[in-house]
Amino acid sequence: MELPPLTALAFCLVISTGSLAQHVSVEQSVSGLLGTQLALRCQLVDPGKTVTVTQVAWVKDPSGAKTNLAVYNTTRGTTYPSKTGKRIVFRKPSLVDATLVIKRLQLKDDGNYSCQFATTPGGNQAGTTKLTVLARPTNTGTALLVRAGDAQVAVASCKSSGGKPMPRIAWRGAVMHNMALGVVSNVEGLFSVTGMFHAVPTGLMDGEEVECIVTHQTFEQPQVIPVTLRFQYPPIVTIEGYDGDWFLNREHASITCNVKANPTAHTYSWKMNGREIPTSIRVVGHQLTVDSVSCNVHGTFTCTANNSLGTSSGSVDIVVRATSATAAGNGLGSYENLPGNKQVGTMFSFMR
Template identity: 35%
Template sequence: MARHDDRNWPTWTKMIGLLCLVASILTEHEASGQRVKVEPEVSSYPGQTVNLRCAFTDATGVQLTMVTWIYEPKDGERMNIAVFHPNYDPNYPESPVKGRVSFAQNPPNLNSPSIQISDVRMTDEGRYVCEYATYPSGNEQGITQLVMLAKPQNSASTVTVVAGTKPVVVARCESADGRPPAKLTWMTTANGNSTLVEKPGADNTVTVSSEYRMIPTAADNGRDISCVVNHRTQVKPESFPMKLTVQYPPKVTIVGYDNNWYVGRTNAVLTCQATANPAPYSVIWKTMSGIAIPETVQIKNNELKVLKVDESVNTTFICEVMNRIGTTRDQVTAIVRGTRRPEKGPTTGTIIGAIIGVILLLAIVGTAIAMYRKHRANKLNGDGPPKYKPPPPKKKNNTANRPVHTNPAPVSDSTPLQSQNYSTQSPPEPVTDLDTYNDDEDAGAPEYGREHYYSAAPSGWDDPGNSEVPPPYMQTNPDRRDHNSGSNINHGDSFVSEAMFV
């Protein structure tokens, strides 16, 4: 493997050396091309003096022999216009700029051989090359583009056309004698297209013209259209707003007939409405039958007024309008009725609408009143949740209904029946308040022993779970009340009765 790498090493060395050589050649060429310093572009107006600067920036290791300025017109052959050798005087060969071109310094400086051209013309536009003859690198050069500017004369106008079916020119725009050529654009809502033509003008200028073409219609008359000119000599684009001019014959419409001409009606009016370009110069009223206009009819310009309707106006009226483009007419047939037709004017519709509105308003008000009364009745009858907090329950004294125990001693089987005390009054059905009982007992009694103990059983007894029976209840204090007798739980008339042994 190592031997294989050793064999390939000279090949890589050759490739790297070749790349370095090419890079050095390109670098040297680029560096040498940049040593002649000029301005890429210079612009000027006719009649001015323009300076074309040139300098050799780094002459280290190079001997400058001679400098030559060369003119390359846009159309034509290149030519020498100025030559300078340090051992000789400057020379200006035959050229279009001879007599107007000279070196900027006198005597010229080989390191900075700039030139100037006075009274420049539009034909002086082109490329100007500053070329050095050096040793040992040879010739080196820099190129400057001279751009001649001429502010154009801009104009735009519309063309009066007649409505038709073929495309015609409706507007024109022109930018004359400008340099460089101007750019023309159209802005409009009209449906058409434009053409652009460039023509050479005087003194190497250019005239640019554009035409807008479309099929003109009556609807296009008065439509907006603008030509916008852009040129290098202008600070901002120049716009020419215009309106299209399309001529068309009259468009005629007769209005005013309501199909309700009855005998005896007065002041019935027909109006002949017409639009045209140019404006109409004649409006003529006549009848279809060709008979003369009745005496009860008055005509004033485009208005026909029937003073009193009768059978003589039961005819077809024609309005004929003329302008320079053509003649157009419209007609209406008047039918005279014996009686008046009922009219459904805006008053009838207004009354009907008002009646419907009143009915809807009354229905809404009635519904609101009914809902309010129902809500108030429910509120008075107690329906719904209470609006106040109820008072706490009061303790009731039910000692009158309790049985009186006269014999506190336990009762045995040997006791005579008559000595036993019974209550003859039937007490109300006892209702045990388990919640109250549990609240008092849960505090001290365990959960597992609750089923074995009485509520009044003294503490300290043995667990009855060992088959022991607790002793009978003995009341030692007649005034003592069961601790559950005063539970103030109001469940209607319910209460917890005292324990009673029989």
Template identity: 35%
Template sequence: SVQTGGDGASLKPVWMLPSRCRRSAGVEWFLKPPERRRVDVAQLAPGLGPAYLDSPLKGRVSFTEASLSDSSIIIADVKMSDECEYICSYLNLPSGLFVRIVTSLVVLAKPINTASPVTVAAGAAPVVVARCNSTNGKPAAQISWATGVDGNATVTETPGTGSTRTVTSELWLVPTAADNGRDVRCVVSHRAQEKPETIDMWLSIEYPPQVTIAVYDDEWYVGGGNARLVCQADGNPPPSAVTWTVPSDLMPGTVRVKENILTVPKVDRRMNATFVCEASNRLGVGRQRVTPVIRGEPYCHAHRARPWGSTRDTR
């Protein structure tokens, strides 16, 4: 019999004689732990009813019926320590044969499954980016990964509590900024589970800021007003600040800067300058520069922005 810990187990002896030829003068159940003497569990005798002896099962074991016609027993709240051989003995009449039937109880332990991403910095070498644990299972669980990333998994198995096993699987990857936030799933399969358990998580890859500048070409013409440059900085952790500078360190006096947006209220040829956007986090600095092309007259097409570059740690 195979049961999950905490459930109930029914042990039914398999009789070799047909029921019409079987008559018992009494039934006894014993348990036989490995490398230990057998322990009396329960007895059933004609006219006396069931008796439950002092054993690890006392209070949890009972006969299915208080009748010699069915000598099956039920064990409630099965524990890992209940796993062993069980012996049913009876005296068959009229043959006078003393019969023993041995059955085994196998107890499964449902594991506790957990998983989490491992925060790492983008780099050129493989590192562990996610970890999945299946703790105290019996038998050992099977762990697989469902991902959209080009990684490899390793699996280790260690002893758990009692006769259980703990399985750990690690997902290895050469982490890039593009992998940050990607969904990966740990899938744990085990005999004590009704179906495989899937745990979703999102990768946490840290990287220095990556900077682009959006240029609205149709705003940059002589006589135009409120021409804009928009600095877009992405990083993990998020950039703490965005600043605008010019290589000469002399920002034109009419230029206005508010957070990541640089605005020129009125455009003239003197605004043909190079502007640098810089963003930083604790991993580094990202920079991008742009020199807007100032035209003599406005565009006639629809208003649109043109991204300019994507760099980090450049000057």
């Protein structure tokens, strides 16, 4: 949310040294966004009208370089000695309200500002405001395309650029990770922060989403940038569709070769018991279909896929029984998934 013109992020009313009868009222500190407009409020409070004001002035860095910004008095009128091109002006020249307006805030506007009233009797009275210029950063998140492997590497990058003060970056996600942080500040005082997401890349992590979280003083709440991880890896092959109940004469029994790979697998092949698939079995794309189950399809089916990074296979043992296990209700034909993407069924003899 942008700061509205003439509005400070935070302020605290202070009273300058002097009598309780009159005082200079200013804000102790204010903050504004780079490029926006902001007002430094200053008033002489004199309920009893005990003094006469002859001049009001604003000075930046009064205890250092001391730059005169704006002066108003009853004789010479209004002058702007620093030649700011009408960017820093009185809101409305007055001997009572000396509020100063700074347009199009710049980083160099950071500093202390003294509002000074020349009065008689009493001499000069002043109040000081500290101005902090803030810059809202821009945030980006990027996945780094890397090959799957055993070592932890940078797999995603999050950058928060052009912030003041320095942004803070964190990562979250289900993937085990570490973060490396690098900070770069340019000559104008703006900060660029890069957070690298380090993990051990695997094919199973490809497509996982992690989140970069950027926190900054100019944000009402942290900004969340989703990043989808992208890895290159050989094919991961699994065979699905076998229900453990292939019985004689069952129609249209099928299994499917599912392949996850990056780059995409470009060739697939099926074998039965290490040999070519019988002509009685139909193969369309990834799917293998048996129109009518017979003893000839009792065995191990293997699907092999390859891409530019390698070749992988997945197998399933098909058990053909005389009758449906479901119909028999005897629980035969149970199977389990074992490591290595291989599904194994229990072997049974056929009843003739």
